[in-house]
Amino acid sequence: MMPSVTTVLQQLRRSLAIARKDIRIYYSKGPVVIFGLLFPVFLFLSFLIGRHLTVDFMMPGLLGMILFFTATAISPIVVPWETMGRTLERLMSCPVANGTIILGDILASFIFGLVISLVPIIITLALGVAISSPAILALAIILGAFCFASLGNLFSIPPTNLPATANMIASVIKFPLVFISGVFISLDELPAWGQAIAYISPLTYFTDIARHCIAGQGHIPAAIDILALLAFSVVFLTLDIRLHSRTMPRRI
């Protein structure tokens, strides 16, 4: 039976309450600060130093890296943390659907990604690089943050109560994605097989559309980038809700 509009709106409000709770609790947690903020900056710098890259090539990559790492920093650890802290059972007994809990956790990561993405944007503008399509870039950042936050939530599906385990699973998947997504090497320079692999990564589409908006050119048509980010978001969110609904009772 389809839920009524009132029920949907009520559950959305409760998702926002869960997101606010996550923001209060998890933004200052060690793994979030380390994997969400420090790591992408240092990783990017280690690849940048000694290479002669133009600023308009470099900044979309930095933006993509930071958005990807920040938006996937909180969502993998919240559910294991709730399990470990014995707060999950109380939360699950409240009048919220499992999907509401999951969406709340994703929204906290999404907001974290959005806010931190302002840093590379400000750096880009401070370096005198013009953003040719700010509205499209804003849309891409919103879609990208949601997509990556939903991807991050997938990493906590195995019913572990250890945030470190979820972070390990996340790292195993996140790092290869960074290297195949055109962050450090333009898609044009990749061989055909490399490009084929790049297309399976949602980060590829975000980096590409950021290049459209900042450098004025990308490898894939901008509309395809947007549609791909949208499609990835829908798939990840659907998987998050379905798979977490199965594993969540096993955490209790």
Next chain:
Amino acid sequence: MPGEESNRNLAIKVNDLTKRYGQIVAVDHISFAVKRGELFGFLGPNGAGKTTTIRMLTGVIGLDEGSASILGYKAGSLKAKQATGVLPEMANAYPDLSGWNNLMFTAELYGVPVRKAREKGAELLQAVGLFSRKDDLVSAYSKGMKQRLILCMALISEPQVLFLDEPTSGLDVQSARLINDMLRSLNASGKTIFLTTHDMDEANQLCQRVAIINQGKIVAMDAPEKLKLTTSGMHSVEVSFSGPVSLEALAKLPGVNAVKTLGDKYRLYTAEPGELAASLVNYSYSSGLRIVSLNTLAPTLEDAFVALTEREVK
């Protein structure tokens, strides 16, 4: 229809409820009903299926067979959850949030309007003696304070039905007494309370009816006083003498079923406590001893519980 009418008076209805974990049947086709406004105790030894039952009723885990409803709504549905407050066993409030923020967060999850949540929150925290500590992080609370806060979280939405899983387990006497007093007054105000506990005295003092679950099955369900009557041979006489006596001699007195030493006292189990008391007086004369104290005791709920769960194991 008469059936529908009686269903309307029920707060909780459980039919053939079953939960399996692999080969283990944690809850085995149990059925019971709790009337609106009733304080119902759910007792059982560790691993008997109490917590699994409460988790199915509160929608935290799914059920494998049977059905359960809360105020006519399917257990686990949003409507059933909206009408209930839950204090799970071993649950925690968020340690990185203040007591007040934990309470307001719960109110948001139940859709309680902000002004009402603040008024009710302040009233509840005052009632449990936590108002002055409301802005402290929960990580700084003692176990008793945390449990009192979680009870407030369960009550913030003014639910009609309360599920409490071992609410006083491991608490200091003051916190346990405060919680039990609150439960009495909540029940007096018409709330239905489903309570699991290990504390037989607590169940005896609080509950109008209790069910005893063992190995996933309900072995008895009745008012505590009626359950005590099921252990007819469990009356006892507690006696202490001015000097040592032999256990064998006490066991040989007429009508004695069993003898236990309790510190400097002896407890003799019998079906005829009056006659045994007279025999003990005669025994003291013939042994040249003085009786220091003598009390006849009716069977306790604990005696009934032990008898019923042991009978089931045998």
